[in-house]
Amino acid sequence: MDGDRSTALRRRNPTPVPNHERHFYARNRAFGRFGIRIFEPQLMPMPHWHGHVEMNFATGVRMTYDFDGSRLTVPEGRLVLFWAGVPHQLTGLEPVGEGPMRLANIYLPLDSFLQMRHIMTLQAALIGRGMVALPDTLCDAGLVQRWYADYRSGDFERAEIVKMELNALFRRAPVAGFDFLRDPLHEIGSDRSLSTAHVRHVIAMVRHVLENLEKPLLNAEVTAVTGLHENYALALFSRTMKVPLKQFINRMRLMRARALLVESSTAISEVAEQSGFSSLTQFYARFRAGYGISPAALRQHYVRMDLR
The missing domain is CATH 2.60.120.280 (Regulatory protein AraC)
Incomplete structure (x- = not known):
């Protein structure tokens, strides 16, 4: 250089x-x-x-x-x-x-x-x-x-x-x-059976999740974008992402929720809805499990940091 x-x-x-x-x-x-x-x-x-x-x-x-x-x-x-x-x-x-x-x-x-x-x-x-x-x-x-x-x-x-x-x-x-x-995992170790074509199917599923995160997402709907059998596509997703599809969706929803909480003054109930959680109770439970803090407490933490 x-x-x-x-x-x-x-x-x-x-x-x-x-x-x-x-x-x-x-x-x-x-x-x-x-x-x-x-x-x-x-x-x-x-x-x-x-x-x-x-x-x-x-x-x-x-x-x-x-x-x-x-x-x-x-x-x-x-x-x-x-x-x-x-x-x-x-x-x-x-x-x-x-x-x-x-x-x-x-x-x-x-x-x-x-x-x-x-x-x-x-x-x-x-x-x-x-x-x-x-x-x-x-x-x-x-x-x-x-x-x-x-x-x-x-x-x-x-x-x-x-x-x-x-x-x-x-x-x-x-x-x-x-x-x-x-x-990448499809090139090393026991995952050599994961070809680039397989990973492309996973990318298609990830894209569908990200584009529809605020909606209810059924496994069958997500895996349908691959043209593969549902069970096979789910297994492929888990092997590549090292996490089941449902858990991945939940992680992406938590990421969006945290973004909304720290970037906006959107009401917490609306944050839950825009992030795809089916109820406020479910949102609070999963958010605390994921981040060890309530949504309101996380928002207040970032507000205090802004005021430093």
Whole structure:
């Protein structure tokens, strides 16, 4: 990577780390919104997960992630992609060179990623719980800095161009070649029987869930988009996502509910409805089970953080 560009990424726009994640959640049909931040990376006290495809670009540091039970090293100066719905935790930081450690995070909502055209290879890799590093010839610090400037401009058109450039980058990646920091499940171990075609069926089911999250979702309806037998499609989903379909739907609804709670003043009863819960009682029970806190308490927690 060019030294001047690396230095530029480290020193320009030294944006502090947000003290919480609400800036990347929004009231849309997903459960997160597009965002970019550049900051000094910090170790994470525990694993977390959220509703984005996350991209990391580190300079001045190599990072260690605990990712779905695997310990992975994220290299400096390369754009690294993974689905952040997989539990992940930054556990190690190794300085490289004499400059400051800087990390650019790019958050792309999962539904936006799955709706991008002609990138099925990459979609299958990430939904298959792989972690991908793009070659440095495709993305350098100067490009990341330009994306960040476009995002920070507040100009809608510039932000849309960034997304279009990401789509083009994703399309170019299989042509240029990329490295797996962790192979997708359909390429490793006992899951070699999961072909890319199988993962594509899973992606179709995930898309249907995300596009209809506020509606009642029956297994038969979701699996019908694959053209496969219901039981076979359910087994395929569980093997790929490492979670049953019903549990996945519940997780996605909780993500949307948390987004609505921290981003808006929408009444809690309406949050439950927009997130697809059949009753307020069910919503409260599942929210507390998932987050260990009531919806009202979580909202108040974020309000207090805003006032700091």
